[in-house]
Amino acid sequence: MTSPLIQTRALQTGYQSRDKTTVTTKGPLTLEVRRGQLVCLLGPNGAGKSTLLRTIAGLHPPLQGNVEINGRDIRLHSPIQRARTVSLVLTDKVSTHHLDVYSLVALGRYPWSSWLGGLGDIDKAAIEWAIDAADIRSFLDRKIVTLSDGEHQKVMLARALAQDTPLLMLDEPTAHLDLPSRIRLMRLLHLLARQTGKGVLLSTHELELALQVADEVWLLQDPGAFHHGAPEDLVLTGAFEAAFAHEDIRFDKQTGTFTIEHDNRRPVGFSGEGLAAQWTRRALQREGYFIVDSQAPNEPPTSIRVRVEEKSNLIKWILEIENKDQRQFDTIADLLKSLGQTSI
Amino acid sequence: MPGIFPKVRLAGLFLLLFLAFLLDISLGSVKIPLKEVFHILFASPSADSTWTFIVEKIRIPKALTAVLAGCGLSVSGLQMQTLFRNPLADPSVLGITAGAGLGVAMVMLAGGNMATLFAIRELGLSGSLLITIAACLGAGLVMILVLILSSRLRDNVLMLIIGIMIGSITISVTSIWQYFSSPEQVKDYLLWTFGSLGGVTGGQLLILGSVVALGLIMAWLSSKMLDALLLGENYARSMGLDPRKARMVIICSSSLLAGSITAFCGPIGFVGIAVPHITRQLFRSSDHRVLVPGCCLTGALLLLVCDTLSQLPGSSTILPINVITALAGAPVVIALLLRQKNINAY
Numbered sequence: 001m002t003s004p005l006i007q008t009r010a011l012q013t014g015y016q017s018r019d020k021t022t023v024t025t026k027g028p029l030t031l032e033v034r035r036g037q038l039v040c041l042l043g044p045n046g047a048g049k050s051t052l053l054r055t056i057a058g059l060h061p062p063l064q065g066n067v068e069i070n071g072r073d074i075r076l077h078s079p080i081q082r083a084r085t086v087s088l089v090l091t092d093k094v095s096t097h098h099l100d101v102y103s104l105v106a107l108g109r110y111p112w113s114s115w116l117g118g119l120g121d122i123d124k125a126a127i128e129w130a131i132d133a134a135d136i137r138s139f140l141d142r143k144i145v146t147l148s149d150g151e152h153q154k155v156m157l158a159r160a161l162a163q164d165t166p167l168l169m170l171d172e173p174t175a176h177l178d179l180p181s182r183i184r185l186m187r188l189l190h191l192l193a194r195q196t197g198k199g200v201l202l203s204t205h206e207l208e209l210a211l212q213v214a215d216e217v218w219l220l221q222d223p224g225a226f227h228h229g230a231p232e233d234l235v236l237t238g239a240f241e242a243a244f245a246h247e248d249i250r251f252d253k254q255t256g257t258f259t260i261e262h263d264n265r266r267p268v269g270f271s272g273e274g275l276a277a278q279w280t281r282r283a284l285q286r287e288g289y290f291i292v293d294s295q296a297p298n299e300p301p302t303s304i305r306v307r308v309e310e311k312s313n314l315i316k317w318i319l320e321i322e323n324k325d326q327r328q329f330d331t332i333a334d335l336l337k338s339l340g341q342t343s344i
Numbered sequence: 345m346p347g348i349f350p351k352v353r354l355a356g357l358f359l360l361l362f363l364a365f366l367l368d369i370s371l372g373s374v375k376i377p378l379k380e381v382f383h384i385l386f387a388s389p390s391a392d393s394t395w396t397f398i399v400e401k402i403r404i405p406k407a408l409t410a411v412l413a414g415c416g417l418s419v420s421g422l423q424m425q426t427l428f429r430n431p432l433a434d435p436s437v438l439g440i441t442a443g444a445g446l447g448v449a450m451v452m453l454a455g456g457n458m459a460t461l462f463a464i465r466e467l468g469l470s471g472s473l474l475i476t477i478a479a480c481l482g483a484g485l486v487m488i489l490v491l492i493l494s495s496r497l498r499d500n501v502l503m504l505i506i507g508i509m510i511g512s513i514t515i516s517v518t519s520i521w522q523y524f525s526s527p528e529q530v531k532d533y534l535l536w537t538f539g540s541l542g543g544v545t546g547g548q549l550l551i552l553g554s555v556v557a558l559g560l561i562m563a564w565l566s567s568k569m570l571d572a573l574l575l576g577e578n579y580a581r582s583m584g585l586d587p588r589k590a591r592m593v594i595i596c597s598s599s600l601l602a603g604s605i606t607a608f609c610g611p612i613g614f615v616g617i618a619v620p621h622i623t624r625q626l627f628r629s630s631d632h633r634v635l636v637p638g639c640c641l642t643g644a645l646l647l648l649v650c651d652t653l654s655q656l657p658g659s660s661t662i663l664p665i666n667v668i669t670a671l672a673g674a675p676v677v678i679a680l681l682l683r684q685k686n687i688n689a690y
Contacts, residue, residue, distance in 0.1 A: 059581055083584030090582070096574045099630040110572055110583035117568035117633060163583065 024048030043220030272308025418643025421616030439511030447482025479607030614673025
């Protein structure tokens with residue numbers, strides 16, 4: 001095991017004004033990020049994710065405890081030393097007129113470039129690498145203000161990569177991105193951690209993606225509770241569920257997804273196998289039905305039953321009501337429509 | 345990235361500046377043939393010693409002062425706009441020039457007796473040093489006050505409002521001083537506020553030149569920090585910028601420039617706010633290693649043209665420089681504001 005890149009000791013974060021102390025993360029937190037590790041910081045809105053990130057990055061003073069970079073208190077590092085160890089992607093939007101993409105990425109070399117900002121061969125090579133890694137070469141000459149939110153995010157990532165630090169921290173990097181871009185970004189960060197040995201710490205709302213790529217999850221809960229560990233462990237211990245617990249939201253431990261809980265759910269008997277059956281289940285759940293497996297023993301009989309039959313690439317949905325009325329449908333939409341009418 | 349494009353523009357501006365300089369010293373209330381002007385400039389004194397005197401002792405120092413003031417005020421405005429991330433910022437917005445004015449008023453008005461005033465007028469070098477120091481102190485004190493308040497505030501809009509408030513207080517204090525002073529002293533001060541490029545000669549020009557050069561060198565050295573500040577303070581800090589150090593360097597250089605120029609030439613408006621915008625449009629860049637020299641050339645050019653216009657070529661009347669810069673600068677600012685879709689994206 002290599003020594004951790006960053007380590008917190010008995011850390012408590014929050015804000016201190018003249019007459020009031022607001023604790024956002026109670027702690028005491030003892031956490032670490034190691035080389036090659038991807039850590040996802042999860043938590044509901046307002047749980048203190050950004051404050052924790054900013055504190056770990058040294059942009060914000062801790063209330064108690066300390067943060068260590070390479071075994072030394074972050075406050076003892078010079079700003080340049082710190083900037084050579086941790087790079088950041090923030091949620092701040094850069095809207096400077098006349099600033100082009102290349103110049104912005106080149107600004108990432110700030111802690112390495114000469115006193116006037118002159119760039120040497122090493123700097124230029126790092127910029128080129130960052131441009132390719134973040135896949136932004138196609139709009140290198142554009143001005144920052146003309147970029148979409150997703151493009152902007154990629155450029156800010158490239159800037160952080162050009163800074164060439166062993167630790168990369170990102171505050172909600174997947175916000176504003178479409179689904180494929182989100183997946184691509186997470187995969188890129190995962191690969192970066194694996195291939196370049198960088199430590200990556202990011203906050204996100206993408207629970208399902210985080211479960212797939214994170215080596216470790218830090219879970220912030222609203223009243224200051226905190227859990228960390230492998231994502232799978234957190235699912236099994238119920239920490240995941242507890243963190244996002246809400247009256248009408250349910251965490252499905254089987255699939256690792258959240259579903260919307262409906263009031264007065266009606267039971268529907270269900271039978272069928274394969275892909276079509278799986279998606280029918282989802283549709284029924286979405287519409288607020290409680291699914292009872294018809295084949296399972298010891299289940300109370302239900303008045304409504306749905307059956308999915310798949311014969312020679314032809315899918316049929318069959319709806320049985322009170323064992324007598326039987327209707328057949330070609331699409332899930334038709335099934336749901338008919339089901340809705342019988343419910344009334 | 346500084347490519348070939350900015351260099352061509354800079355060279356073009358430099359040529360224009362040279363032509364404007366020649367034009368400025370060729371025109372004036374006394375008609376001197378262009379041939380004679382060249383003769384005085386590049387060869388020996390003219391046959392007419394009055395012409396030689398006018399060109400060497402009046403017109404050249406005035407044109408040089410215009411160049412210095414144009415460079416300094418534009419760069420100072422650029423620094424303020426970037427530091428405060430506000431397209432409407434200039435030194436006067438934060439009360440810097442009001443502070444310089446208060447310093448000058450203190451020396452001119454509070455001196456109380458004619459002996460002080462006489463000393464300032466007659467001693468030349470040492471007198472102007474006194475005014476420069478007073479103006480720089482006034483400007484510097486206001487700026488430090490603004491900075492102390494700014495370190496307690498995170499919001500730049502609040503910061504700017506507070507700057508305007510401080511400027512108003514400073515102007516009020518100056519007004520109280522004026523109220524209790526004799527009409528002659530008030531008139532002296534009032535004339536100073538009209539702005540003039542003409543009063544700076546010989547040793548004074550040397551002092552102004554040195555201070556402005558120092559301020560410009562500091563501004564040039566601060567260009568990397570200014571670039572980082574374009575991304576906002578959080579990003580700037582994450583890249584290793586020490587915000588306190590950056591503020592100190594930028595404000596130090598900005599108040600040296602604005603303070604000294606205001607002290608010698610009076611408060612010259614609009615150059616500080618208009619030229620950075622014109623320069624950004626001209627170079628289509630946000631790189632301060634391009635913008636700082638760009639602002640110098642554009643600002644100097646603008647002020648030389650304004651100075652030429654203020655002499656109302658062909659007549660013997662001379663308008664105060666402040667009137668012309670406002671007339672030339674205000675429409676540019678208005679046009680820019682109307683053209684830019686996003687005013688915050690300065």
